[in-house]
Amino acid sequence: MMLFRRRSDLPLAGDATSRFLPWLVALMVFLAAMAVAGAFVISGLMERWDRDVSGTLTVQVIPAGGDHAEAATEERVRVAVEVMRKVPGVLAVKAFDKKRTLALLEPWLGNTDMVQDMPLPRLIDVTVDSDARIDLGEVASRLARAVPGASLDDHRVWLSRLINLSRTMQWLAVVVVVLIGAVTSATVVYATRTGMAVHHGIIEVLHLIGAHDDYIARQFADRAFSLGIAGGLMGLGLALPALTALGWAAKRLEGGFLPSIGLPVLGYVALALLPLLAAGLAMLTARLTVHGTLARMP
Amino acid sequence: MRHRPRGEDIIRFDSVGLRYGLGPEVLQDVTFALPSGSFHFLTGPSGAGKSSLLRLMYLGLRPTRGRVVLFDRDIANTKRYELPALRRRIGVVFQDFRLLDHMTALDNVALPLRVRGVRESEIRKHVPELLSWVGLADHLGARPSTLSGGQKQRVAIARAVIGRPDLLLADEPTGNVDDHIAMRLMYLFEELNKLGTTIVVATHNEGLVERFAHNPRLHIEHGMVSRVT
Numbered sequence: 300m301m302l303f304r305r306r307s308d309l310p311l312a313g314d315a316t317s318r319f320l321p322w323l324v325a326l327m328v329f330l331a332a333m334a335v336a337g338a339f340v341i342s343g344l345m346e347r348w349d350r351d352v353s354g355t356l357t358v359q360v361i362p363a364g365g366d367h368a369e370a371a372t373e374e375r376v377r378v379a380v381e382v383m384r385k386v387p388g389v390l391a392v393k394a395f396d397k398k399r400t401l402a403l404l405e406p407w408l409g410n411t412d413m414v415q416d417m418p419l420p421r422l423i424d425v426t427v428d429s430d431a432r433i434d435l436g437e438v439a440s441r442l443a444r445a446v447p448g449a450s451l452d453d454h455r456v457w458l459s460r461l462i463n464l465s466r467t468m469q470w471l472a473v474v475v476v477v478l479i480g481a482v483t484s485a486t487v488v489y490a491t492r493t494g495m496a497v498h499h500g501i502i503e504v505l506h507l508i509g510a511h512d513d514y515i516a517r518q519f520a521d522r523a524f525s526l527g528i529a530g531g532l533m534g535l536g537l538a539l540p541a542l543t544a545l546g547w548a549a550k551r552l553e554g555g556f557l558p559s560i561g562l563p564v565l566g567y568v569a570l571a572l573l574p575l576l577a578a579g580l581a582m583l584t585a586r587l588t589v590h591g592t593l594a595r596m597p
Numbered sequence: 598m599r600h601r602p603r604g605e606d607i608i609r610f611d612s613v614g615l616r617y618g619l620g621p622e623v624l625q626d627v628t629f630a631l632p633s634g635s636f637h638f639l640t641g642p643s644g645a646g647k648s649s650l651l652r653l654m655y656l657g658l659r660p661t662r663g664r665v666v667l668f669d670r671d672i673a674n675t676k677r678y679e680l681p682a683l684r685r686r687i688g689v690v691f692q693d694f695r696l697l698d699h700m701t702a703l704d705n706v707a708l709p710l711r712v713r714g715v716r717e718s719e720i721r722k723h724v725p726e727l728l729s730w731v732g733l734a735d736h737l738g739a740r741p742s743t744l745s746g747g748q749k750q751r752v753a754i755a756r757a758v759i760g761r762p763d764l765l766l767a768d769e770p771t772g773n774v775d776d777h778i779a780m781r782l783m784y785l786f787e788e789l790n791k792l793g794t795t796i797v798v799a800t801h802n803e804g805l806v807e808r809f810a811h812n813p814r815l816h817i818e819h820g821m822v823s824r825v826t
């Protein structure tokens with residue numbers, strides 16, 4: 300019979316809360332989605348950098364001056380390669396010849412005669428076993444003694460700074476999400492209290508005919524959940540195109556420096572869970588608020 | 598419904614006083630006991646405190662002093678979470694009905710059963726039956742705002758009795774209906790009483806009291822309750 304369709308005992312659907320709460324949750328889920336996606340992208344980048352860079356060192360050799368500059372420089376490079384080969388834990392040593400160095404620099408300097416004649420530093424690419432504990436300070440000074448003008452670049456130094464920065468940003472994302480949750484909760488508390496005040500008469504009747512506090516709390520909680528889900532899906536619906544657009548923009552900016560930015564599957568799962576989390580939070584908050592408020596009534 | 602031996606007190610008031618806020622005492626030193634299975638009228642001039650006394654009985658208010666014992670439980674020592682179980686044994690017809698305006702007559706009457714978690718199939722069976730019995734078969738889907746005073750009153754009565762309460766408290770339950778329906782409602786109360794429900798009816802209608810009074814009536818005046826036989 301239609302007369303008995305499933306409905307709540309409290310006419311909550313008409314409350315002002317029904318109008319503003321979904322929008323607020325939508326905004327919160329949108330912001331949380333940005334923070335979560337950001338955190339995942341950063342952690343993806345960190346892994347890539349780590350993988351690409353932790354196994355390599357670069358030796359830089361300043362070109363020699365004087366009459367036989369070219370030959371003297373070649374000699375320096377040869378000695379440096381030899382020194383590096385003797386370091387335990389080094390897997391491969393490969394000097395870039397002048398042509399290769401020029402090719403590397405071409406995007407920045409072009410390829411003119413003037414560039415060809417410039418005394419360019421020479422680079423030696425060293426692959427190390429990433430598990431080996433190499434005393435880089437000791438290697439650097441040994442190298443400097445053997446070859447004047449040779450220096451050792453450890454990518455791990457700047458990488459570790461980058462990783463620290465990324466960690467900080469990830470924590471920031473967590474803090475942002477927690478704050479968003481707190482704001483959402485506070486709003487639900489306020490909305491629930493307002494709803495209880497508006498429907499005070501009905502709540503009293505429900506009590507007098509023998510309703511437990513939880514019977515009443517559940518109705519507010521159900522309502523908060525459905526408003527939360529509606530708002531959360533709306534927020535996610537706005538966040539996904541925004542993230543896609545950001546992804547495109549990043550791809551176009553991307554030089555060799557940024558590995559391609561993409562959200563891992565886990566990231567999409569986390570995003571999909573956001574509306575559920577928001578709705579669950581709203582539901583729990585509403586339920587606890589009703590219990591708390593009723594417990595203070597006679 | 599629990600069957601308790603007739604004669605045992607279902608409710609007992611001991612030197613109960615009640616005041617609203619900082620106002621004067623509306624009830625002073627009210628002491629009485631109602632045996633289980635009895636049927637009482639509650640009379641007294643307007644403003645004497647009939648509704649207030651009923652409010653204390655259905656646990657809508659706590660006394661400012663004195664002791665209320667309901668179903669052998671001292672209300673002062675009863676925890677909040679234990680109250681619903683007591684209230685479910687009480688049916689109340691409020692003087693102002695207190696129907697929920699956003700619900701149909703059917704849903705209003707079903708409410709006490711829903712609150713108890715009764716199955717919908719049961720509700721579907723019993724609620725229309727009872728509403729037909731009080732003459733509202735044609736108004737099952739009506740909102741209270743579209744019903745007359747007397748029709749609302751009958752919905753309120755149906756809601757009070759649907760749960761087969763041990764104690765029925767009715768505040769002016771025949772105030773808005775003609776004599777014919779008033780009789781019909783009183784017969785309904787008598788039937789319930791025969792099945793073991795203790796009944797208290799507050800009324801101004803002397804004719805009704807004459808006709809149906811079997812037990813001493815309770816009379817309130819000047820804040821005091823006396824028994825009149």
Ligand SMILES: Nc1ncnc2c1ncn2[C@@H]1O[C@H](COP(=O)(O)OP(=O)(O)OP(=O)(O)O)[C@@H](O)[C@H]1O
Pocket residue numbers: 617620623641642643644645646647648649650692
């Ligand atoms: N909620 C309230 N707040 C303050 N005073 C109240 C309240 N309810 C009732 N009173 C006062 O308590 C007294 C008793 O009121 P009550 O409603 O119990 O009388 P009654 O006997 O039911 O009257 P009636 O026959 O007109 O229904 C009155 O003086 C009234 O003003």
Ligand SMILES: [Mg+2]
Pocket residue numbers: 647648649692768
């Ligand atoms: Mg009254």
